[in-house]
Amino acid sequence: MPIEHLRQIIKSINGNPNCERIAPSESVKNYIEGFYIFSCDDMAQNQLVFNDGLPTIIFFPSITDQIDIQNNGSLITFKTAWINGGIMKSIYVNNLNKVKSILVMRFKSYAFYDIFNLPLHFFRNKCVASLADIGFDTFVLNKIYGEQQNIQRIRQIESYIEQKVLSSKSNALFDAAIGYINEMKGQTSVLDVVCQIGVNYKWLERSFLNCLGISPKEYILLQRFIFAYGNLIESKNKDLTEIALKSGFYDYNHFLKEFKSYTGKTPLDYASNS
Numbered sequence: 001m002p003i004e005h006l007r008q009i010i011k012s013i014n015g016n017p018n019c020e021r022i023a024p025s026e027s028v029k030n031y032i033e034g035f036y037i038f039s040c041d042d043m044a045q046n047q048l049v050f051n052d053g054l055p056t057i058i059f060f061p062s063i064t065d066q067i068d069i070q071n072n073g074s075l076i077t078f079k080t081a082w083i084n085g086g087i088m089k090s091i092y093v094n095n096l097n098k099v100k101s102i103l104v105m106r107f108k109s110y111a112f113y114d115i116f117n118l119p120l121h122f123f124r125n126k127c128v129a130s131l132a133d134i135g136f137d138t139f140v141l142n143k144i145y146g147e148q149q150n151i152q153r154i155r156q157i158e159s160y161i162e163q164k165v166l167s168s169k170s171n172a173l174f175d176a177a178i179g180y181i182n183e184m185k186g187q188t189s190v191l192d193v194v195c196q197i198g199v200n201y202k203w204l205e206r207s208f209l210n211c212l213g214i215s216p217k218e219y220i221l222l223q224r225f226i227f228a229y230g231n232l233i234e235s236k237n238k239d240l241t242e243i244a245l246k247s248g249f250y251d252y253n254h255f256l257k258e259f260k261s262y263t264g265k266t267p268l269d270y271a272s273n274s
Contacts (some may be wrong), residue, residue, distance in 0.1 A: 240256075
């Protein structure tokens, strides 16, 4: 999703609500993290698209709305909605301000792949996908867009999810690992997580791969980048060494390399065009 919207979601989850969240109904709360509504009127021309590990569907206001996403030099047009997950690098959405708003649906870590019967490596080679790619029912899609209000659309989505789920795979130890990494803002290591949660490395790695399709180290790096990105955008003096150290990097060069790998730009180039 647009990284600025992702930042708002994370801030809200951490107790600083600054976006509109609609909690999922009791019947689907084990599968859906939440629904979020964002205005797109003031979005930048090109917005970095990023993911924190949780698969997400971004619905447009109209079934005929479409936007363009730049992915590794290719321009891909998405109609009605797009889906993202996995490890996203140098992916940008163009002219999102052409749509008035978006409805964001975030899945719980273990739910998305089971609901749509997808392999865990689904996002490895395709971090941005269409509804057709996951087999989203077109009849249900028409029912969703037959509703005029977001809350009614959400209820139609939830009804669809209810019909597809089999059983919850919630795992308290895995959720504790996720919670600890998020609390540390990615400033931790896999060994530290293993020690804090009281599990062995193989269990942790297997759990991440089975629930998110990525390794625990990859998840840690995603959280650290999101935190570093926020520090860069919010910094007034743009002291990059200070930002790097504050964000858990060894030095500026380490920060530069990782920032460029996710955005395709240096921190200064990115900040000057934001």
